[in-house]
Amino acid sequence: MEINSAFSRPRLFILGVFALVFTAYITVAYGRLAFSEKQVSLAPSPSPERGAIFDRNGIPLAIEIPLYHLAIRPSEIRDMEKTVEVLSRVTDMDAGDVRRRIEGAGINFLYLKKKMTEEEYDVAFQGIRSARLTGVHFDKIAGRIYPENALASQLVGFLGDDGKGLSGIEYSLDQMLSPRVSPDPRTARNGSSVYLTIDANLQFKLEEIARKAMQDTGGETIMLVAADSATGEVLSYVSLPSANLNEYTGSVPEERVDLPATVAYEPGSVFKIFSVASFLDAGVVHDQDTFFCDGVYELRMPSGEVVTMNCLGKHGWVNARRALEVSCNDALFQMSERLPAEQFITRLKSFGFGSKTGVELPGETNGILKTPADRTWSARSSPTISIGQEVGVSALQVVKATGAFTSGGAPLQLTVLSKIADPGGAVVYEHKMLPLPPVVSPDTAAHLLSYMETGVVSGIGRQAALGDISIGVKTGTAQMVDQATGAYSETDFLADCIAVFPVEAPRIILYIVLTKPRGRLIYASRIVAPVIAEAANTIVDHLGMAREKAPSFLHSGEFMPPGEGDVSIGTVMPNLTGVPKRYLTPLLERPDLRIRIRGEGRVITQTPPPGTPVKENMLIELNLEYTE
Numbered sequence: 001m002e003i004n005s006a007f008s009r010p011r012l013f014i015l016g017v018f019a020l021v022f023t024a025y026i027t028v029a030y031g032r033l034a035f036s037e038k039q040v041s042l043a044p045s046p047s048p049e050r051g052a053i054f055d056r057n058g059i060p061l062a063i064e065i066p067l068y069h070l071a072i073r074p075s076e077i078r079d080m081e082k083t084v085e086v087l088s089r090v091t092d093m094d095a096g097d098v099r100r101r102i103e104g105a106g107i108n109f110l111y112l113k114k115k116m117t118e119e120e121y122d123v124a125f126q127g128i129r130s131a132r133l134t135g136v137h138f139d140k141i142a143g144r145i146y147p148e149n150a151l152a153s154q155l156v157g158f159l160g161d162d163g164k165g166l167s168g169i170e171y172s173l174d175q176m177l178s179p180r181v182s183p184d185p186r187t188a189r190n191g192s193s194v195y196l197t198i199d200a201n202l203q204f205k206l207e208e209i210a211r212k213a214m215q216d217t218g219g220e221t222i223m224l225v226a227a228d229s230a231t232g233e234v235l236s237y238v239s240l241p242s243a244n245l246n247e248y249t250g251s252v253p254e255e256r257v258d259l260p261a262t263v264a265y266e267p268g269s270v271f272k273i274f275s276v277a278s279f280l281d282a283g284v285v286h287d288q289d290t291f292f293c294d295g296v297y298e299l300r301m302p303s304g305e306v307v308t309m310n311c312l313g314k315h316g317w318v319n320a321r322r323a324l325e326v327s328c329n330d331a332l333f334q335m336s337e338r339l340p341a342e343q344f345i346t347r348l349k350s351f352g353f354g355s356k357t358g359v360e361l362p363g364e365t366n367g368i369l370k371t372p373a374d375r376t377w378s379a380r381s382s383p384t385i386s387i388g389q390e391v392g393v394s395a396l397q398v399v400k401a402t403g404a405f406t407s408g409g410a411p412l413q414l415t416v417l418s419k420i421a422d423p424g425g426a427v428v429y430e431h432k433m434l435p436l437p438p439v440v441s442p443d444t445a446a447h448l449l450s451y452m453e454t455g456v457v458s459g460i461g462r463q464a465a466l467g468d469i470s471i472g473v474k475t476g477t478a479q480m481v482d483q484a485t486g487a488y489s490e491t492d493f494l495a496d497c498i499a500v501f502p503v504e505a506p507r508i509i510l511y512i513v514l515t516k517p518r519g520r521l522i523y524a525s526r527i528v529a530p531v532i533a534e535a536a537n538t539i540v541d542h543l544g545m546a547r548e549k550a551p552s553f554l555h556s557g558e559f560m561p562p563g564e565g566d567v568s569i570g571t572v573m574p575n576l577t578g579v580p581k582r583y584l585t586p587l588l589e590r591p592d593l594r595i596r597i598r599g600e601g602r603v604i605t606q607t608p609p610p611g612t613p614v615k616e617n618m619l620i621e622l623n624l625e626y627t628e
Contacts, residue, residue, distance in 0.1 A: 051423075052064065053194050057199065078134050083134075093113065149245065150244045153245050169417075197416050216527075217517035221259060227412065232414045232415050234415065259395065269476035273402075279339055281439075289320065293328050321454055354368070409438035469547055473500075476524055477523045492515075497531075501536055573612040581600060607621040
C-alpha cells in the first residue's frame with residue numbers, strides 16, 4: 001500500500017527542519033528574556049484628575065498634583081548591594097534603613113517611600129533607570145495639595161492615600177470630585193470642580209480674630225459661623241483648633257473635629273430667644289405681660305418635693321423684652337408654665353432642634369431634644385430647657401433657627417456649596433435658596449429682633465455694639481458637663497453669642513461659641529460679645545456694607561437702666577440695674593451719701609429701690625455680679 005503523496009519523505013523532512021528552527025528561535029528568545037536584567041517601568045501614563053475645591057471667588061483650596069509611591073519587590077532584586085546604594089542615594093534615605101526595610105519586609109511587596117513629588121520622582125527615576133535595577137517600580141497616585149494649609153480645614157476635608165475623601169467636602173462630595181474610571185484611557189474624564197460658599201479672604205480675617213480670642217481667654221475651642229441671612233450661604237466657617245491639611249497625618253484628633261456640625265452642647269441663655277418666640281407665637285405670653293423675679297423660682301414636683309431654681313439676680317417686674325435684656329431665668333421659668341410641654345417641644349423641633357440641618361457635610365449631629373415621653377423627662381425639664389439646659393444643639397442648628405427672625409418666620413436652610421462645574425468648566429449645579437415652612441409669625445419674628453437689639457442698646461450685650469450699624473444679640477454662659485463624672489463641672493464653662501445685623505434689614509447671622517475659658521472672666525457678655533463686635537465690624541467692612549446710624553426699636557423707659565456715663569443720683573433713687581462698675585465709682589466721691597459697692601461686673605440689686613426719695617447721709621448699697 002503506497003503512502004499518501006501529501007506525507008512524502010521530502011515534505012516531512014522540510015517540515016521537521018522548520019519545526020526545529022522555530023523551536024530553537026523560541027528557546028533563544030525565552031532565554032534572553034529569562035536572563036536579561038528587568039528594567040524599571042516607564043513613567044506612568046497620564047490619568048484623569050480629581051476635581052479641585054475653590055472658595056466662592058475661585059481661590060483654590062484643594063488641587064490635584066501627581067505623587068508617586070516607590071515600590072519594591074524583594075524577590076526580583078538581583079544585586080542587593082547595588083540596589084541599596086542607589087536607592088539610598090536617590091531617596092536621601094539611610095542605606096542601613098533601606099536594607100532593613102527591604103530584607104525585613106516579610107512580604108514580596110513594600111512601598112519604600114510614599115508621596116514623592118514630581119521633582120523627587122524625576123531624580124529617583126533617572127538614577128534607578130541608569131543603574132538598571134530590578135524589582136523596583138513606581139505607582140502614580142492622585143496627590144492633593146491645600147494651598148491655604150489650615151484655612152477652613154474641617155470644611156474642606158482631607159484626601160487619603162487611596163485617593164478617597166476622608167472628611168469634609170472631600171468626603172461628602174467625593175463622587176463629584178472623583179474622576180470617572182474607565183478601562184479605556186480615551187473615555188476617562190476628570191472630576192468636577194466644587195465651589196464653596198465661604199470667602200477665603202474673610203475666612204482668614206475671622207480665623208485670626210477667633211484665634212486671638214482663644215489666646216486671650218485661654219479657651220480650648222472656638223466656633224464662628226457667619227451666614228448670609230437671605231440665601232443661607234455660609235460665608236465663614238471657623239472651627240479651632242484646626243489641622244494643616246498638608247500635614248494632616250501629623251495632626252492631633254482635636255484639630256480634625258468639625259465643631260459646628262458634629263458637636264452638640266448646652267447653649268445656655270442663647271436658647272432663650274427660641275423659647276420666648278415659642279411662647280409669644282403660641283399666644284400664651286404677650287409683649288406687655290409681666291413676671292416678678294425675686295431671684296428664686298420654686299417648682300413643686302409630683303412627689304411633693306419643692307425644687308428651687310435660681311436666677312442670676314433679682315430683676316423685679318419684667319416683661320419678655322426685659323427678660324431677654326437682663327437674661328432673667330425666673331421669668332423664663334414662669335413663661336414655660338403657660339405652654340404645655342408637648343407643644344413647647346413641638347415648636348422647638350419646628351425651629352430645627354433635634355434634627356440635622358441638611359448642610360452638605362458628613363457626620364452632622366441631630367443634637368439632643370428630649371420629649372415628655374422620654375425616661376429622663378421630669379417636671380423641671382420644660383423650664384430648664386427654656387433657659388438652654390437639658391438640651392443639646394449644634395452651632396449650625398442655632399444659625400438655622402435664628403434665620404426664622406431674619407426672614408419673617410421661616411428657619412434658614414444653610415449651605416456650604418455655591419456651585420459645581422464639570423471638567424469643561426460648564427456649571428452643572430448652582431445653589432438656589434430653598435424656602436422652608438414658617439415656624440413663627442412675622443410679628444413674632446419682628447418682636448424677637450427688636451428684643452435682641454434692646455440687649456445691645458441697654459442690656460448685657462452692650463459690648464457687642466457697633467455704633468454706626470444696628471445689631472441685635474443674645475449671649476449665653478453654660479456650665480459644661482464633666483465627661484468623667486457626668487455632672488456639671490465647677491470649672492468648665494461655655495460662652496456663646498448669636499448676632500443679627502443690621503436689625504432693620506438683616507443681612508448677616510453671626511454666631512460664636514467659646515469653650516473652657518480660663519481666668520476670672522467667664523461670662524459671654526464680657527468675653528464673647530466684644531469678639532462679636534470685632535468680627536461683625538470686619539464683615540461689614542469686607543462686604544462693603546453701608547455704615548449708617550440705624551433706628552433703634554426701643555421699649556418704654558420703665559425698665560431701662562440709665563445710659564452708661566450718665567450715672568447720677570438726684571432727689572429720687574434711679575434704677576441702676578445693669579450699670580457696670582466703672583460708671584459707679586464717681587458716686588463714691590459724693591460727701592452727702594454713703595455708697596457701698598459689693599462685687600464686680602454690673603449692678604444686679606440695689607438698696608434702696610428705684611423711686612425712693614434720697615436723703616442726706618443715706619446708705620446706698622449696690623450688689624454687682626458678672627452676668628452673661
